[in-house]
Amino acid sequence: MTEIKLYKSPWKAIKLLGLTIPLVAVGIWLILRNESSLLDRIMGWIGVPFFGFGFFLAFFHMFDKRPQIIINETGIWDRTTKQDLISWNLIKNAKPLNIFGQKFITLTMDKSFKSRNKQYRWARKLSKEVGSSGLDLQLSQIKINPMTMTKFIKEMIKTDKQNRQGLIDKYFDNQ
Known part of the structure; x- marks a missing residue:
């Protein structure tokens, strides 16, 4: 893998x-x-x-030489979300988000997903105001196009597990 x-x-x-x-x-x-x-x-x-x-x-x-985001055929992990590996099966949608020049991808999750990051009520309200769904992948420090990453995530959640490796190779063949 x-x-x-x-x-x-x-x-x-x-x-x-x-x-x-x-x-x-x-x-x-x-x-x-x-x-x-x-x-x-x-x-x-x-x-x-x-x-x-x-x-x-x-x-x-x-x-800092630690990876910020790790992607494999099982799921995606972002160090800033304080979550374990997020399975592709739990992600329902992804959309790019730009907040004052800071790049994010906000993930809409399945109802069965349990977030480990508890937000205050005012923070949840503020997140909704800026268009966040509550779970955001931070891309500001990474040199990657947010639109390409969003397209990749959307394709990964639609693809079955045996074809995901080919999709990863297609998007990240020059990495």
């Missing part, structure tokens, strides 16, 4: 690092320059740790 493992893109982490470096530098400049007012220094001290956290986040994403 072939498994396809999708990893975080290091270029996303490099972009985050490239955005945080100038902001931290401005904060340090506000703190160290002689003619800074008290407000400038306060803003510098707020900005440096806030944007400096981006350094740690970028390095974590850059050197």
Whole structure:
């Protein structure tokens, strides 16, 4: 059984690092320059740790070698969903979702599916407002086209188990 493992893109982490470096530098400049007012220094001290956290986040994403999504003929697993392997038989539909530039695929699940991720009422309401069904695969850190991934998932849920391996090979032959 072939498994396809999708990893975080290091270029996303490099972009985050490239955005945080100038902001931290401005904060340090506000703190160290002689003619800074008290407000400038306060803003510098707020900005440096806030944007400096981006350094740690970028390095974590850059050197995190764990797979984000694993796909095989039995199901799909996403590390961010806090679920076990999700069987293709339990997925009823999939649709792409874009929330402020963050890419997701929201999965509509069978009634027999038991989610391990319990949400507060306000979070469920917010999820419904943005078009989420409650179980979302996060694609923002992965270099993959959300439309292609959605099409792949829809074909996998319609295909019988013995033909799924061929479908995986068709979509991920260059991986």
